[in-house]
Amino acid sequence: MPSPEPKWRQKYWTSDCLQNTCRQHGLNPSGVSKRTFCADAAELSVGHILTALSVVFVISRIMAYRRKLQAVSNVPGFRVPFYPLGVPGFLLPSTWWNPAIHWTWNWRHTVYKQYGNDTISVAPFVIGPASFYSANLDVARQVAGGEHKTSFVKPKKATSVPTYSISLDARLTLIRLWGMNLVTADGNTWRNHRRIMGPAFNPKLYELVWKQTLNTYYVLTFKFALLIIAKCGFGLSFNWDQPPRAGDGTMTVQAALRTVIDNHLLMNFLPKWIQNLPFKKLNETREANDQLMAFMQDQVEQRKADIRSKVLGKETAADAFTMLVEANEDEATKHKLDDVELIGNVFNLLFAGHVSTKVSKKTFTSRSSVLGHDRDPTLEEYNKLDKVLYAFYEALRMVPSGFLMIREAFEDTALHVPNPVGQEGSTTLAVPKGTQVIVDMIGVQYNPRYFDEPEKYKPSRWYGVSNESEAFSAFSIGPRACLGRKFAVTEAVAFLSVLLRDYKVKPIYLPGETKEQWQERVLVANIVLTLGVSNVPIQLIRRTRA
Numbered sequence: 451m452p453s454p455e456p457k458w459r460q461k462y463w464t465s466d467c468l469q470n471t472c473r474q475h476g477l478n479p480s481g482v483s484k485r486t487f488c489a490d491a492a493e494l495s496v497g498h499i500l501t502a503l504s505v506v507f508v509i510s511r512i513m514a515y516r517r518k519l520q521a522v523s524n525v526p527g528f529r530v531p532f533y534p535l536g537v538p539g540f541l542l543p544s545t546w547w548n549p550a551i552h553w554t555w556n557w558r559h560t561v562y563k564q565y566g567n568d569t570i571s572v573a574p575f576v577i578g579p580a581s582f583y584s585a586n587l588d589v590a591r592q593v594a595g596g597e598h599k600t601s602f603v604k605p606k607k608a609t610s611v612p613t614y615s616i617s618l619d620a621r622l623t624l625i626r627l628w629g630m631n632l633v634t635a636d637g638n639t640w641r642n643h644r645r646i647m648g649p650a651f652n653p654k655l656y657e658l659v660w661k662q663t664l665n666t667y668y669v670l671t672f673k674f675a676l677l678i679i680a681k682c683g684f685g686l687s688f689n690w691d692q693p694p695r696a697g698d699g700t701m702t703v704q705a706a707l708r709t710v711i712d713n714h715l716l717m718n719f720l721p722k723w724i725q726n727l728p729f730k731k732l733n734e735t736r737e738a739n740d741q742l743m744a745f746m747q748d749q750v751e752q753r754k755a756d757i758r759s760k761v762l763g764k765e766t767a768a769d770a771f772t773m774l775v776e777a778n779e780d781e782a783t784k785h786k787l788d789d790v791e792l793i794g795n796v797f798n799l800l801f802a803g804h805v806s807t808k809v810s811k812k813t814f815t816s817r818s819s820v821l822g823h824d825r826d827p828t829l830e831e832y833n834k835l836d837k838v839l840y841a842f843y844e845a846l847r848m849v850p851s852g853f854l855m856i857r858e859a860f861e862d863t864a865l866h867v868p869n870p871v872g873q874e875g876s877t878t879l880a881v882p883k884g885t886q887v888i889v890d891m892i893g894v895q896y897n898p899r900y901f902d903e904p905e906k907y908k909p910s911r912w913y914g915v916s917n918e919s920e921a922f923s924a925f926s927i928g929p930r931a932c933l934g935r936k937f938a939v940t941e942a943v944a945f946l947s948v949l950l951r952d953y954k955v956k957p958i959y960l961p962g963e964t965k966e967q968w969q970e971r972v973l974v975a976n977i978v979l980t981l982g983v984s985n986v987p988i989q990l991i992r993r994t995r996a
């Protein structure tokens with residue numbers, strides 16, 4: 451009994467094969483079993499099926515594409531293969547045929563001009579939903595303002611966001627990590643969250659923000675200055691994240707040095723017997739001093755060992771500390787400093803270098819008209835620091851960290867899109883349920899409708915604008931505007947006022963580079979959950995007291 455033909459083969463028999471002939475391939479029927487399989491004919495059939503499938507796919511895409519164009523009322527915009535916030539659009543590099551997530555930044559100066567209005571559409575012809583992108587504040591008010599009667603919500607659940615929408619999915623998943631919250635909620639749930647959260651943002655909190663920002667400024671600049679002097683002056687392998695531990699490891703070198711520096715007057719001027727009294731502060735200072743000495747001793751030993759085992763002709767490290775130890779080792783024995791003297795010198799250098807590099811609380815700039823005294827600013831003086839506020843507003847306008855506000859129509863609705871500048875009125879567009887309207891916050895901040903010469907850094911444009919004003923829109927507008935606005939602004943003003951009091955900030959130019967060219971070079975978007983810029987080369991120059 452011949453074994454039965456497998457099913458997949460039988461499927462491809464042609465009627466010619468069944469009649470023991472194959473006109474197409476000229477087979478002689480004699481001797482050819484009825485069950486002979488005509489492989490070429492079968493391949494032809496697979497090809498037919500694939501072609502048919504492709505045709506079906508293309509037709510379905512064309513129909514879907516037409517629906518997307520209808521959804522966005524044929525408003526001009528991108529006709530590209532992929533949705534910018536989804537896979538693969540998000541993963542592929544941003545280029546003319548794939549805007550990707552970066553387009554709102556990369557093309558911020560040109561894109562809306564190119565399409566003739568500040569609301570445009572995206573209709574991807576391969577994959578992804580139709581959406582509007584708008585740099586218009588009236589559109590923002592309709593979709594993101596959180597008005598009672600809105601037909602737009604933040605895209606519902608992270609899980610319900612289509613899987614092609616990787617970035618959106620990731621953003622929502624991240625901000626929902628700890629459950630439903632004010633940022634992700636909508637409707638009555640949002641109102642309830644806001645009612646409870648709102649009172650937490652009160653003057654007492656801002657008082658704390660102010661105080662802690664100033665404290666952190668000193669901790670930060672101390673650590674920063676220590677790091678530089680330790681690395682460059684002494685070749686010590688200090689690490690920002692994991693500072694080295696002094697002595698027996700119970701204290702970081704940074705903490706020990708801080709204590710010693712803060713209390714050096716006690717150690718220098720009090721008689722020894724008083725220093726040894728069992729008071730908390732004296733105990734701590736003694737302990738810190740011992741730990742630091744043990745650390746320095748260890749460092750000197752290491753340097754000596756390095757110098758002794760130095761491979762002939764190989765340079766040792768060029769830091770001041772190593773060179774000091776090396777010079778001492780070269781001295782004739784009678785002139786040599788002993789270890790304690792060497793440490794004394796090293797410590798003094800470290801101490802002196804650190805104190806002169808660190809930002810002293812007492813440093814004061816003669817330029818400041820507000821902080822005219824030898825002290826830190828207080829929160830009560832906030833209003834007088836308006837120039838600092840305007841500088842911060844302008845920087846945030848140029849790099850708005852909350853760069854997209856994504857909304858979705860939960861029912862069929864309408865959108866009133868203001869006509870281009872110079873044309874009165876607005877156009878009403880029908881927006882089907884499920885269509886996204888994305889407020890492009892970068893576009894808003896660079897929109898010539900709202901700002902003249904938007905590409906220029908001009909803090910003066912904010913003169914007289916109050917902290918609550920909606921003219922400044924980088925924190926969003928309407929009832930759903932950023933709850934942390936005053937928190938962020940208080941922190942920024944406190945930090946910037948002391949930083950700018952103590953330091954001049956100078957851009958580091960390439961040879962022959964202008965300020966505008968520098969700005970264009972360094973403003974490279976760094977988009978994670980929020981928008982930032984990559985490394986900005988600047989020089990901080992300590993101000994001298996007048």
Ligand code: HEM
Pocket residue numbers: 594632633634644846850851852853854855856924925926929930931932933934935937938
């Ligand atoms: C420079 C700093 C900040 C900027 C530019 C900023 C910007 C924004 C923007 C644009 C929104 C609206 C998002 C949307 O509707 O999709 C928002 C909402 C929000 N922000 Fe901020 N934000 C900043 C700092 C903060 C801080 C420090 C906090 C908290 C301490 C905070 C808490 C919130 C909350 C809770 C919401 C949701 C408000 C609601 O939906 O009712 N933000 N922020």
